Amino acid sequence: MHAEPTERNGAGSPGCLVVPAALLVLLAVVLLRPLLGDDRGAAPPATTATAPPAGTAKPSGRRPGVVNIESEQALRGTRSAGTGIVVTPSGLVLTNNHVIQGATSLTGTDTDDRRTYRARVLGYDKNGDLAVLQLEGASRLKPAVFGDAARVRIGDPVTAVGNAGGRGGAPSVVTGRVTALEQVVTARDANDGSVERLTGLIETDAPLRPGNSGGPLLNSAGEVIGVNTAASADYRMDSGDARQGAARGYAIPSGHALAVARQIERGEASATVHIGPTPLLGVRVRAGGGSGALVEEVVPGAPAEAAGVPEGAVIVALGGRPVDSPDELTELLLAHRPGDTVRLEWTGPGDGTRRAADVRLAEGPPQ
Template sequence: MSDIQDRHDSGGSGAGCGCLAVALLLAVVAVLLGRPFLTDDGDGGAQAAPEESVVATPTSERPRSKKPSGRRPGVVNIFTEQGLRGVRAAGTGIVVDPSGLVLTNNHVIQGATEIEGTDTDDRRTYPAQVLGYQKSGDIALIRLSGASGLKTAKFAEKWEVRLGDVVTAVGNAGGKGGTPSVVTGKVTALDRQITATDQSDGSSERLTGLIETNAPIKPGDSGGPLLNTSGQVIGMNTAASAGFDLEKKGASRGFAIPSAKALEIVRQIQRGEASDTVHIGRTALLGVQVRQPTTPSGGRAGGAYIADLIPGTPAEQAGLRARTTIVALDDEPVDSPGSLTDMLLRHHPGDTVRITWTNAAGERRTTPVTLGDGPPQ
């Protein structure tokens, strides 16, 4: 995904800053409107990927083509408005159902107050709604409203991903819109682990079992398909960001979530099965800007410090105050802005929660807050 200044159906250029970095944590459901940047977490080695890292195990060996597949149907250019930050952003999606179901990265739609998707096959633009997402796995499912009869991407069913396989990455590079960009490369590692870190509060998520490729994936390509030489989707591109060094020893580096893992979450969302990691439906809004509090000596303190309140939101209406620290939600301790987000993701708009907070004098108070309707986290 890529932050952009203007939206284009074709041509144009994206802004230089990437989609995965911000300076201040804007907590609407609590926190994490910020984009994570990603760091390598081990060399991944040349070991074979575990079962979850491949699409399927082939029933027999087959020859590998060395010719890239090129572009295939089922790609959507995604554009979002982040109204609470005054930012426009862009990414990519993969059509998984003709009715307009689209798979993408969670960080593509994170913080979005409005979402549009342009199907690159029929060239039509549709408003979109978030059906559900897994923040910890960077996976989301959206629906293009009013869409029907869309061409779907073809997902590999019997294809083992191997080191050296030729791959093609397709996406909305730079947020330019129009015909998707197509870049090629090879699989350079399997079973990669990377850590997605929110720069504003230091919270992080570990993504595992990833496919690494030297295809030059760029911001905006996030959520797009990684294709094998047969044009089948074997992964969903992610981790291309301005906050991550994409160059190492002169070679581009990108990562993809194996399609089997992504489709498993898609099916769970379609079934409406919420869990500790998968959020279904609309997202609750608290309405505070928070950061990690510090001790007088500059160390890390527990809780979520309220730097500011978003005007007109439930937090302001309930009487929460800036320069105080949230320390519990429904009597469950809050030790960081990230934990506050996780707790609030268990709730939905209209739920009433008890927020316990302390002021500079150490006085402790509990305030009931009825949560509003906010952007996905």
């Protein structure tokens, strides 16, 4: 299945994150919204920093290990940009899933050696918004140093580094302070209505911009304590007129990001982590007001078209398992690999007649 990238793809593809709260709605604009293993395949341990005395810490400057990521989505004729973090000298890079979502080709430019490499997706956690890339032919890169996010406290100074605006070149550097911990954000995909719930986030007042997604959030020692994933502005909805408030940035804590990265490096697929190439069904879907996934578009030449699935059909089962929503269709699809043959069932537009066909999944862009 090909699903349109969410509106959180960063520079070149503006979008929003909707975060409900009591009498308050946070609209988060995607910021430019592992990697592990050295040349022998062994992941280095994260470095734990000792927090400086309160009141003496200052934001750090830029540190090594930042990659500018360029993504092309040929199925929809768009391009976008984001940021990644070098984890090993051999070119394993950690980023957000939404930075690489829908990509048919990827490149990464290491901002230390200024070389551009073709990038290959090793795996991703769609729900956790994390992905791992391999920069092909890379060696002797300068990896970032990871700190211990468990030591982060409210008020700590932080630095966010990334490809702001998708301009490339030297990364932008902005500073701020930690304003909250253990935050929960719900991202809504404007294309199909699906939601993604991110938990345990570090909140800061660093002024993130589109293009910063996937980049490092640094402590005062210049160590990575988080992966920047979204930004928001407060809009008070109870007074009858929306008023923009203070901007906020959100980062996935480094410990969680590294744990997912190690799982991907080991090639361990799970209910949340997909390893390797992504299977393609060839439809863009959304919620249809009932059960199933409503087909809005069929990709020419893709398996769904070959099976005779029309626009307006509702997909109700895949591989013998019922499909209740677009999210469930994606989850069922990601349990397969390109080349697998699965039974697809749908109801036709208008008459609601149930139809079925065996389809051989092609290889498509990451979800």
